[in-house]
Amino acid sequence: MSINKFMKGAVTGWMTSHGEHSDIVMSTRIRLARNLRGFRFPIAFTADEAEKVDSQVSAALLTSDEKGYAYMKMSELPGLERQVLIEKHLVSPQLTDVKRHGAVILSEDETLSIMLNEEDHIRIQCIYPGFQLENAYDHADSVDNYLENKLPYAFDEDFGYLTSCPSNTGTGMRASVMMHLPALTITKQIERIIPAIARLGMIVRGSYGEGSEAPGNIYQVSNQTTLGKPEKEILSDLKNVALRLIAHERRSRELLLSKSRVALENKLFRSLGIISYARLLPSGEAARCLSDVRLGIDLGIIEDVDMSILNELMIFMQPGFLQQYAEADLTAEERDIFRADLFRERLRSEQQTNENNKEN
Amino acid sequence: MLCDNCKERPASVIFTQEGMGGSAERHLCEKCAFQTQVFHFDPSQEPLSIQQFLSHWFSGSESIQPFQQSRDSMPDGPICPDCKLTFRKFLDIGKFGCPTCYDTFRGQLPRVFSKLHNGHTTHVGKIPDSFNERFALKKKVEEIRSKMQEAIEMERFEDAAALRDEANALKERLAECGNGGDGSDVN
Ligand SMILES: [Zn+2]
């Protein structure tokens, strides 16, 4: 598939680099967990209950004034398409388990995704590019208000919104910001910061992959608790923590630049060289190089490459997307080849656009 | 690792099952764990956040009544009428089975939530509009009823009758505006 055609079909709303502090915050996500009264939670419900939940929620949404909602049942979707939805962060891996009656409703621009019968009956999720906690929350909140008017929510005076997992009870809200923190990582300050943030009731973890490793130096900061604080307060606490991280990262970048400019330039340009010319590109190396190139762009060291490259290629270098790009099933080694191809093509198409722009 | 039972979903809970020939380990997915009838959870296994956290519930220094005994002699606790989850199993799995579980375990939950949510046990955020309205109506009905009692005691029977009509009209509206909110009418 040609890179332009592929990108056109694959780039989703939050991958662009708009929004405040978009040099450091890649995206903002709000998730609201909701359940319907009168049905057991997905962990315990029957296929019949699953069906009823699905049809009630989707009927309510698909008849709304909002045009362009698309409904997809996981069991009817080819495996590769399910994988691509996961890689775009539009659904969770858990939802795509075909035995679990999962479905998703997506808005046209894919900023809104509503998962049906995941761990809870309803999970409203909004992902916005850059740092936009209020906008993302307002969007999710309006969908929540709409649904709440149509359907009987499971809500309790003491415990708030009732969810399957006790860690979501209350507001049912998880707010998170995805941040690119290369300077804090290079200087190892992040190791000190993570436990400090945990004491403030927030969690920091790698946004891709498992555990504490953070491929591409991309971290996700989110609220840990959902009880005892109103939504606005959770959001403003998270916002403050994120703003402090942003300021910290900026200072560390300046420090790196002033202390070891040549060494830094050398590292960043080498990484640009690798992703421009490599013929085999394992995912770990790809993530590391992308992070360097993006840092180079942010610092004005690397020019003529769009800053959305990190958002996009971190997504597209995953197995599902690579196979869609290759239009074939790929082994792990073949994926490294196609990943290298994809990166070279992406950078070449960038060059062409720039040259065209200069001629005009 | 896949679930020992369905062999489809990833195993996320490890149970030690006591049998005739000793104990055997079973690796189950959440869904199968929920449906399994007899098991004992082994908290020394699997570093799973909430499960593990809740399983240490009993060993913590502040764990007091009524479940202070060792886990083996620990009673099942209340059982949810709608999904048959026992409190003990809730602690093992770390998930509720249905909205009614919250009513069933109401007495135990503040301690669970306090641990999970930094000492907080009650919701102070958004309330659904429909719930707000219902809540206001319920309050109003209670108010009218107490006025009615007062009127009866003072032998102002005409006033009492008028108040009763008012209360009945409100109760009808209450029934119309969504069937529920107090959790007792789940089924
Ligand atoms: Zn299973």
Ligand SMILES: [Zn+2]
């Ligand atoms: Zn239950």
